[in-house]
Amino acid sequence: MSSAHSHDNMLPRGSLMLAGGLVIFALAATAAVRLLDIPPVASPAALRAEARIAPVETRSLRFDDRSDGAVVIVDTTSNATVHVIQPGEKTGFIRAVMRGLARDRMMRGIGSQPPFTLTLWKDGQLSLTDSATGRTTEMTAFGTDNRAAFLALLKAGGAPQ
Numbered sequence: 367m368s369s370a371h372s373h374d375n376m377l378p379r380g381s382l383m384l385a386g387g388l389v390i391f392a393l394a395a396t397a398a399v400r401l402l403d404i405p406p407v408a409s410p411a412a413l414r415a416e417a418r419i420a421p422v423e424t425r426s427l428r429f430d431d432r433s434d435g436a437v438v439i440v441d442t443t444s445n446a447t448v449h450v451i452q453p454g455e456k457t458g459f460i461r462a463v464m465r466g467l468a469r470d471r472m473m474r475g476i477g478s479q480p481p482f483t484l485t486l487w488k489d490g491q492l493s494l495t496d497s498a499t500g501r502t503t504e505m506t507a508f509g510t511d512n513r514a515a516f517l518a519l520l521k522a523g524g525a526p527q
Contacts, residue, residue, distance in 0.1 A: 410491060410504050419489050425520050426481040426497075429464045437461065439519060442481040448519055459512040463503060467496055474499060484519055492517055 398404075426442040435453035437460075440446070451457045468478065480498035487493070492505040492513055505513045 409502075411493070411502050414487060414489070414491070417489075419487050419491075421485045422488050423486045423520050425484045427484055427519060428478065428481050429468075430478060437464070457515060459508065459515050463494070463516075467494075467499075467501065467503070470499055470501060471496070484516060486517065486520055 425448075427448065428440045428442050430438045430440060432438060437451040439448040439451070441448050451460060467482070471477070476498045480496070483495045483497060485493050485495065490506070493502050494505060494516060495502045505516045
């Protein structure tokens with residue numbers, strides 16, 4: 367008994383050529399960037415430092431999870447509670463940002479005690495910097511409503527919107 371060799375399950379030649387072309391393009395683009403020494407796009411923090419844009423207001427915050435699902439936001443300078451996000455409260459953006467930052471800390475073996483620094487800059491930008499990892503999240507990039515949720519935390523006792 368002989369087994370017949372079938373070509374019915376092969377990819378079309380055009381698809382293979384297109385995939386190969388994409389790989390070659392990616393390699394060529396990467397080589398061009400390296401050989402031509404094209405600088406990377408500057409981060410907002412680097413651009414602010416270069417332009418010497420000063421902070422207008424800063425606040426050191428800690429985000430503590432409670433067993434009932436609430437998140438307690440504490441000003442680490444005064445140890446005062448800034449706001450409590452109750453379970454089900456419509457502040458998903460704050461929870462999502464903090465979940466991502468907490469995951470980064472957990473992967474590095476860092477706990478929740480080091481504060482985050484929320485900064486309003488003279489140019490109107492708003493950033494949240496993790497003091498433990500140095501990671502900065504630019505809030506302005508997420509739209510005015512999401513930015514406003516964090517901006518409210520700069521004010522004493524300010525509740526997110």
